[in-house]
Amino acid sequence: MHVSPADTSVDFPDDPRPQPPPEPDPGECCGNGCDPCIYDLHGEAMERYRAALAAWRARHPGA
Structure with a gap:
């Protein structure tokens, strides 16, 4: 286990901490009410991340 002095995260090489999905850029949403919207997909990815x-x-x- 490694703890970096500048970072409070803990490094487990064989079991890394999950990282949150990147947020969509505002320009990625076309505003046309797509189903699913890019924000819906991000919300689902955030649920999996949590x-x-x-x-x-x-x-x-x-x-």
């Missing part, structure tokens, strides 16, 4: 992060934290309670 679940993955919760599972990771359960595996690494001290992190």
Whole structure:
């Protein structure tokens, strides 16, 4: 386990901490009410990220 002094994140090489999906740029939404909208897809990706992060934290309670 490695903790960088400049960073409070913990590095687990075999089980890295999940990273959030990038937010869509405002210009990526066309404003035409697409189904699904780029923001809907991002919301779904954020739900998966939150679940993955919760599972990771359960595996690494001290992190």
